[in-house]
Amino acid sequence: MSESSRTGQKDLLGRELSEEEREVLDLYQRLRKLAARSDLAPCISMNAKQAMVMLWNACTDLGLIHEEAEVD
Amino acid sequence: MVEQHWPAYWNPKQETLPKEELHALQGIKLQGHVQRAWQQSPFHRRLYESAGLTPDKIKGLDDLRRLPFMTRENWMACQAEQPMFGDMLTRDVDDAIRYHLTSGTSGRQPLRVLDSRKDWAWIAEMWCYGFWGFGIRPSDRVFFAFSYGSFIGFWGAHYCCEKIGCMVLPSGNMTTEGRVKQLVEMAATVVCATPTYALRMGQVAAELGIDLAKDGKVRRLIVSGEPAVPATRKLLEEMWGAKVGDTAGMTEIGTIMIFECEQQPGGTHIIEDHFIEEVIDPETLEPVPMGGRGERIVTSFGRGFIPLIRYRTRDLVQRIPHDSCSCGRTGDIYQGGILGRVDDMKCIRGTNVYPRAVETIIREYADIEEFQILLTREAGIRDEITVQVELKPDSAESWQKLEKNLGKDLAEAHEGLRFNLSKAAEGELPRFELKAKRMQDRRGD
Numbered sequence: 320m321s322e323s324s325r326t327g328q329k330d331l332l333g334r335e336l337s338e339e340e341r342e343v344l345d346l347y348q349r350l351r352k353l354a355a356r357s358d359l360a361p362c363i364s365m366n367a368k369q370a371m372v373m374l375w376n377a378c379t380d381l382g383l384i385h386e387e388a389e390v391d
Numbered sequence: 392m393v394e395q396h397w398p399a400y401w402n403p404k405q406e407t408l409p410k411e412e413l414h415a416l417q418g419i420k421l422q423g424h425v426q427r428a429w430q431q432s433p434f435h436r437r438l439y440e441s442a443g444l445t446p447d448k449i450k451g452l453d454d455l456r457r458l459p460f461m462t463r464e465n466w467m468a469c470q471a472e473q474p475m476f477g478d479m480l481t482r483d484v485d486d487a488i489r490y491h492l493t494s495g496t497s498g499r500q501p502l503r504v505l506d507s508r509k510d511w512a513w514i515a516e517m518w519c520y521g522f523w524g525f526g527i528r529p530s531d532r533v534f535f536a537f538s539y540g541s542f543i544g545f546w547g548a549h550y551c552c553e554k555i556g557c558m559v560l561p562s563g564n565m566t567t568e569g570r571v572k573q574l575v576e577m578a579a580t581v582v583c584a585t586p587t588y589a590l591r592m593g594q595v596a597a598e599l600g601i602d603l604a605k606d607g608k609v610r611r612l613i614v615s616g617e618p619a620v621p622a623t624r625k626l627l628e629e630m631w632g633a634k635v636g637d638t639a640g641m642t643e644i645g646t647i648m649i650f651e652c653e654q655q656p657g658g659t660h661i662i663e664d665h666f667i668e669e670v671i672d673p674e675t676l677e678p679v680p681m682g683g684r685g686e687r688i689v690t691s692f693g694r695g696f697i698p699l700i701r702y703r704t705r706d707l708v709q710r711i712p713h714d715s716c717s718c719g720r721t722g723d724i725y726q727g728g729i730l731g732r733v734d735d736m737k738c739i740r741g742t743n744v745y746p747r748a749v750e751t752i753i754r755e756y757a758d759i760e761e762f763q764i765l766l767t768r769e770a771g772i773r774d775e776i777t778v779q780v781e782l783k784p785d786s787a788e789s790w791q792k793l794e795k796n797l798g799k800d801l802a803e804a805h806e807g808l809r810f811n812l813s814k815a816a817e818g819e820l821p822r823f824e825l826k827a828k829r830m831q832d833r834r835g836d
Binding site: 386391 | 423511
């Protein structure tokens with residue numbers, strides 16, 4: 320999957336994202352960044368990972384992404 | 392609590408996606424999945440190299456059949472060569488948060504699987520499609536008649552219910568009697584069990600003087616783990632006073648791939664935005680046309696630790712179009728769910744016998760509590776089929792009459808094949824919580 324379809328405003332089938340889709344994708348991407356960090360307290364890192372995989376599900380269900388986060 | 396109006400679908404966007412778009416989505420996912428398997432799993436790279444295939448050849452769903460099959464045999468061989476997990480893992484073992492095993496019902500070496508945090512969350516998510524689709528909502532109280540061991544069973548369903556917001560009632564190692572009492576006392580509205588064990592709970596409830604349909608609050612029974620034949624479902628619905636919803640999954644994918652919706656169309660919808668399901672003739676390996684019976688082949692996009700691409704399941708299915716159900720989902724349907732195993736069929740004196748067909752007939756007899764099918768070879772040449780029957784403790788039915796009628800029904804359904812019938816003592820035959828094993832083939836002993 321191209322970077323543009325993950326960070327842009329289209330889903331995997333090339334359709335425009337709705338407002339809530341943009342919001343959930345943005346949250347996922349922010350959590351993914353947080354989960355990838357190694358300088359955080361366990362209570363931040365582990366909960367960010369946990370939250371990230373839940374948002375991964377929402378984004379995958381909606382066809383916004385197809386990727387393995389690999390920072391879980 | 393304010394009652395919220397929820398949609399009928401867990402994922403309204405994808406569950407009603409037009410077929411053409413669904414196929415396009417599957418193609419996009421397939422490309423990425425194959426690419427990742429090639430890059431990160433030596434097992435998959437070897438498999439594809441031996442077929443002369445590189446990932447760039449997979450450009451969409453039309454290229455699916457270029458991919459070689461994965462089989463239980465090559466998975467087991469891979470694990471045997473490189474214990475414990477073989478070389479098909481795409482990530483370091485330390486990244487896993489769960490370890491599970493196949494049930495070992497087939498008597499072979501169990502398969503070992505690992506899941507990451509993300510995989511485990513996805514596993515619960517697939518159950519959400521099914522539970523939500525069958526009408527489970529946050530106000531439900533869900534009782535799990537499940538032992539919570541290394542067999543994956545209802546594990547994912549447990550986390551699905553937590554996610555939905557249901558009250559989860561886990562029963563772990565409780566006795567059947569204890570489970571029955573608790574689910575009534577706690578006013579459970581949903582019960583999850585294998586069809587066999589749901590019957591067993593009903594029998595124990597009756598022994599305790601509990602009428603589940605009147606004394607309990609259960610409105611939905613969600614069954615999994617073994618085929619639910621129509622006669623058994625009917626029996627369960629009467630016994631529990633609840634709708635029975637079929638689901639099916641497998642340890643190899645970690646979750647369910649099909650579920651029955653609230654419309655109860657007589658089959659189970661495929662979750663097609665997360666899986667590609669094919670039906671092939673197990674002998675010729677050619678696709679079976681819509682409506683025909685064959686072996687299901689699954690490609691799963693969710694478990695990242697172990698890519699499952701074109702896996703031969705040996706499950707026998709009959710696929711029919713999605714529009715044979717009125718619910719609006721565009722995922723096609725397996726009529727009757729999983730019908731059995733393609734290798735379940737036994738040939739007795741030239742007649743094909745399926746355990747599912749035998750069970751369907753036996754369940755028409757309300758006085759029968761449990762049964763076993765025994766295949767033997769007499770004098771080294773003549774195959775015999777014997778059905779051992781255990782009657783309900785309060786049965787008033789004459790054995791001679793039942794033996795005559797059941798023998799006649801079984802023979803008529805099997806081209807006149809003679810079935811031997813024997814009466815087992817009360818409590819003599821095995822009971823099952825997980826997958827029932829009611830056929831023993833001792834012809835090779």
